[in-house]
Amino acid sequence: MKELRIGLVGTGNIGRTHIERINQRLQGGRVIACADANFDFCKTVAEQYGLDAYQRGEDMISSNDIDAVIVATLDPFHEQYVRAAIQAGKYVFCEKPLAPEAEACKRIVEAEITGGKHLVQVGFMRRYDPGYRQLKGLLASGKYGLPLMLHCAHRNYDAPGFTTPMSVENSMIHEIDVLRWLLNENYATVEVVFPKSTRHAEGDLRDPQIMYLTTESGVRIDVESFVNCRYGYDIKCEIVCEEASLNLPEPPNAMIRTNDSRMTPICHDWSERFIDAYNIELQEWINFCKNGHLTGPNAWDGYVGQVTAKAASKARDTQSVVRIELESMPDFYKK
Ligand SMILES: NC(=O)C1=CN([C@@H]2O[C@H](COP(=O)(O)OP(=O)(O)OC[C@H]3O[C@@H](n4cnc5c(N)ncnc54)[C@H](O)[C@@H]3O)[C@@H](O)[C@H]2O)C=CC1
Ligand SMILES: O=C1[C@@H](O)[C@H](O)[C@@H](O)[C@H](O)[C@H]1O
16 A cells, blocks of 8 residues: 555544644655534635545545544544444544443444454554653563552643543543553552642533542552643653652753743643654554554553543542453453
């Protein structure tokens, strides 16, 4: 295959950044078509980037002009397009979460198994972030003893329209996935507690929230989600091991001395903070689609994430510690 011809559904914020990175920076693939429920806007995006515009995502996905699909719509609409891609036998990269509901993720898993071919990759881009990859390498080296505790924070400058469940299902789902990948084990229990809420939280939103996870081997994790922190985009991860504390590196930035102070700028949002991770994940996805072998986060990873998120929702609503019940991984997903 010369160039992977990609159709993208969902031309919003991240959809457009994916079009730009694939068509302007990455190799071996090209977004040639797009679709969006807001068709007028979709046409303006298509015109800007020289793409074909489709009113219905399903029509684009089944078109013979398209080899592979990217789904970047709002979370509740991922399932219908991922399943349309599986039905058409096409590789599909779905932005996280695979779907907001564990049941929807399970339907995707079942459809993929029925189709008999690995087609789905989930946009858990932190697995490609050079900093998290360093942490994974340090843990694997065995030099620092076993991990015992993790202290993490996920802070967004703001999050218009966010609801209390979204802090877990849409935001902390990144930690749920990347920490499971880092530690190479599943979770056993989850609890969610609410500190005092910020005055910047809209409507009924409880913000910040703290999620406590324990893994099957007993590693204890705390993750703070603060989606209206109002100072920037800040992602922290400290892994306390038997003989060391391993810390996620921050993107480098020059320190500025000015106005009687020292200042080091930080990122404003995810698009800046994880730019390398998005580039690496999509370049690898294009390469793997072309040689017929996906290795990134799969539909089962997406499902496990949402089973954990569902347990977290129950823990939040009941203010109790909830056991995470996970069936064993189907042979189809065993590498
Ligand atoms: N990996 C990451 O770090 C990030 C992932 N995301 C994920 O990407 C997805 C999109 O997020 P944003 O671009 O920030 O949202 P957005 O609101 O900017 O864009 C969403 C787009 O989906 C379209 N849409 C809504 N319903 C649709 C439907 N039924 N069919 C077709 N199109 C539909 C909307 O018209 C809009 O253009 C979300 O699932 C979000 O969780 C978003 C930001 C960062
Ligand atoms: O995935 C993302 C957004 O959808 C989500 O809303 C943000 O909280 C995350 O920081 C970002 O990476």
